[in-house]
Amino acid sequence: MIDSPVKVSTEKQATAAIRLSMPRADIQKFMEPAIQELFAALAAQGIAPAGPLSSYHFKIDPAFFDFEICVPVAKPVNPVGRVINSALPALTVMRTNYHGPYENLGEAWGQFHAAIGVDKGCESGGLWECYVKGPESSPDPAQWITQLNQPLKV
Numbered sequence: 001m002i003d004s005p006v007k008v009s010t011e012k013q014a015t016a017a018i019r020l021s022m023p024r025a026d027i028q029k030f031m032e033p034a035i036q037e038l039f040a041a042l043a044a045q046g047i048a049p050a051g052p053l054s055s056y057h058f059k060i061d062p063a064f065f066d067f068e069i070c071v072p073v074a075k076p077v078n079p080v081g082r083v084i085n086s087a088l089p090a091l092t093v094m095r096t097n098y099h100g101p102y103e104n105l106g107e108a109w110g111q112f113h114a115a116i117g118v119d120k121g122c123e124s125g126g127l128w129e130c131y132v133k134g135p136e137s138s139p140d141p142a143q144w145i146t147q148l149n150q151p152l153k154v
Contacts (some may be wrong), residue, residue, distance in 0.1 A: 001098060001104070001107070001108055001111060002148070004115075005094045006094070006096070007093070008093055008094075008095045009090075009091075009093075010089070010091050010093055011090050012087050012089060012090040013051070013072050014072065015054070015072055015085075016038060016070065016073050016085065016086070017038070017069065017070035018034045018038050019068045020068070021066045021067075022064070022065055023063060023065075024061075024062070024064060034069055037081060037083065038069060038070075038083055039071070041077065041083040042071070042073070042077065044080075045078055048074075049071040049073065051130075052071070052130055053070070053130075053131045054070050054129060055067050055129050056070060056126075056128040057125045057128065058125045060127070066125070070086055070088070088128060089126075091126075092152045093149045093150055094118075095149050096115075096148050097145050097146070098112075098148055099142065099143075100141060101142075102146070109148060113150070116150065118150055127150050129147065131144075132146065
């Protein structure tokens, strides 16, 4: 389900983003419209994504998500609606790739955290997922790849 974790130093990456705060149970209701809004704002401004969609989590709670959906950009976006300029941070992280459907991401995070010795939940947040290959690349969820990034404490 997950690849062997590796330690990686990331560089700061400018993004266009929409911040969302919601009960975990509502994610399917609100995430897709926000993704459409984000890509529509980029298209309207003639800005091409410089990489795949990600979600950056500010706080992790079993019942509540506080996160940004974001996409890397080569130039700043003009803020419009809920779309703002943001960035993925420059950090040292442990990283793995999860292969499978989004519904099993919670289990994949659990396996990843166990493999790297991180406490379940990581309530401080700062972790992110990068949706490398998803439904746009294959109708078969077994072909989907989500990159998981867990910051290391220094």
